[in-house]
Amino acid sequence: MQVVASGYNGMRISRGNNAVLGRTNRDGGRSNDVTNRDQEGWTNQDATQDLQERNEELVLANERLVVDQRELLRQQRLVVLGKLVATIAHKIGTPLTAISGHLQLLLEDPQLSSEVNQRIQIIFRQTHRLNTVMQDLLNFVRTPTLELEPVSIPQCLEQALQLFLPIFDKQSILLHTDYQASLPLACADFLQLQDAVNNLIDNAIDAMPHGGQLRVSAWPQDRQDSLVREPGICIEIHDTGIGIPSDCLESIFQAFFTTKNIGEGTGLGLAIASEIVQQHQGKLSVESAEGQGTTFFLWLPVWSEKTS
Numbered sequence: 001m002q003v004v005a006s007g008y009n010g011m012r013i014s015r016g017n018n019a020v021l022g023r024t025n026r027d028g029g030r031s032n033d034v035t036n037r038d039q040e041g042w043t044n045q046d047a048t049q050d051l052q053e054r055n056e057e058l059v060l061a062n063e064r065l066v067v068d069q070r071e072l073l074r075q076q077r078l079v080v081l082g083k084l085v086a087t088i089a090h091k092i093g094t095p096l097t098a099i100s101g102h103l104q105l106l107l108e109d110p111q112l113s114s115e116v117n118q119r120i121q122i123i124f125r126q127t128h129r130l131n132t133v134m135q136d137l138l139n140f141v142r143t144p145t146l147e148l149e150p151v152s153i154p155q156c157l158e159q160a161l162q163l164f165l166p167i168f169d170k171q172s173i174l175l176h177t178d179y180q181a182s183l184p185l186a187c188a189d190f191l192q193l194q195d196a197v198n199n200l201i202d203n204a205i206d207a208m209p210h211g212g213q214l215r216v217s218a219w220p221q222d223r224q225d226s227l228v229r230e231p232g233i234c235i236e237i238h239d240t241g242i243g244i245p246s247d248c249l250e251s252i253f254q255a256f257f258t259t260k261n262i263g264e265g266t267g268l269g270l271a272i273a274s275e276i277v278q279q280h281q282g283k284l285s286v287e288s289a290e291g292q293g294t295t296f297f298l299w300l301p302v303w304s305e306k307t308s
């Protein structure tokens with residue numbers, strides 16, 4: 001604070017001195033005559049006004065300084081908070097993943113009575129919800145570094161969908177997949193891409209509490225940017241759920257925007273997904289009709305030896 005303030009003062013003093021000189025008449029005495037002019041044509045009135053302006057500038061600069069200092073403190077607190085959240089999320093997330101895995105294995109047991117099966121599905125769904133919250137927090141506080149590799153999109157999507165199969169079952173969601181056979185490999189980080197897709201599927205599930213259809217498809221699609229045509233792949237995730245009201249569409253990618261109840265949504269899923277997609281030089285867009293359903297389009301560049 002001192003450095004900035006003194007830097008600013010220094011400037012003022014040198015310019016201020018000119019103004020004071022301007023108010024001194026030839027024989028060194030001070031004059032009250034406002035029409036008295038120095039060699040530069042300054043009057044007392046000019047000098048007073050100049051000083052006033054510089055004082056106002058100084059007040060403004062000080063106010064900006066206070067705001068900047070507060071922001072700096074806030075940023076420092078956020079860094080500490082980020083570390084704390086990452087530690088807690090990691091510690092809670094690891095056992096939660098283990099619980100989910102065991103529940104999934106239990107659900108595969110054909111000897112389970114339907115009542116027990118139902119109960120385990122409920123536990124699985126709730127555990128999954130907790131897992132998502134933890135994962136959202138973890139992903140939000142860490143800055144991911146991508147490990148780009150040639151990725152088979154069908155393999156990545158299938159692996160992501162696998163985790164959700166018991167939930168689709170429980171929630172009467174019918175899944176259709178359609179991957180074009182000629183699909184090239186994408187230039188992506190397999191796990192990061194899976195995180196982004198998980199968040200989109202999670203939202204689709206939440207949008208269909210009483211069942212519906214989920215269609216996951218992928219096809220080759222070039223992107224035309226001015227004169228350059230870039231080969232890519234489009235992944236489409238379409239649900240027949242509640243849809244997104246048009247006045248919410250602009251906000252859904254913002255961090256912490258959620259229409260879900262406390263404890264059910266963090267508002268981080270789409271912010272994380274779009275950040276991941278942006279890091280891939282890709283594009284995430286949405287189309288939705290309230291009461292009819294929502295479609296997310298995720299575009300990624302194809303793998304080429306030049307990108308390796």
Ligand SMILES: Nc1ncnc2c1ncn2[C@@H]1O[C@H](COP(=O)(O)OP(=O)(O)O)[C@@H](O)[C@H]1O
Nearest residue numbers: 203207243252258259265266267268269270294
């Ligand atoms: N498939 C979807 N159908 C309906 N609404 C959606 C869908 N995907 C996202 N949304 C809306 O976008 C909001 C933000 O989503 P997200 O960032 O994942 O946060 P969260 O799921 O924690 O609320 C959701 O609360 C919801 O209102």
Ligand SMILES: [Mg+2]
Nearest residue numbers: 202203269270
């Ligand atoms: Mg979400």
